[in-house]
Amino acid sequence: MLEEIREYVDAAELILVGIGEEFSIKQAGREQVMEAYETLAGLLKGKGYFIVTLQTDDLIYESRLAKERIVAPCGSDAAGNVVTDEEYDESMYLPQWEVYTKWLQNTLNHKLCILELGVGFAYPSVIRFPFEKIAYFNQKARLVRVHSEFAQLTPEIRERSLSVTMSPIKLLTEQEEKRV
16 A cells, blocks of 8 residues: 555655644554654655644654654644643744745645545644645645545545555554565
8 A cells, every 4th residue: 555655655746744643652652653754754755745743742853854844733742832731822833834834835736645644533624624625626636545544535536535544653664564
């Protein structure tokens, strides 16, 4: 399955990645999550990409992924500012969100691969619904949705999409092991 995803990525000019609640140390150990991030970094190597993550554990910043291409609207455990906190300060991620939205504007009418990795319905207005909308309006976009339970696709984008019912961490770690 990872090879098919690789083909989507290779055919794209730009890659938009959404990292959801399944891409978590609660789902797998720290070592597996870091291995999955490293596989993702290899997959994105040499491509123009941006990542929106719902994770607050900051592990993504320990990977080889470019920090300036990541936005974390749900906050950061290390900064003590998480969306579930009563005193959450949304302004902390807004400068990077602006960088993301400017990058996103430049994806229209380009071959865009949208990778959703473990994005469910915890905060669907941040990744899931906007990514579907992007795939719908950009006819050159291809969506890859990886989730152990919620890999469904809307009928409007199904022809240009790939649905994978699997844990994203398992996909990125076990598939990589088979390749060695």
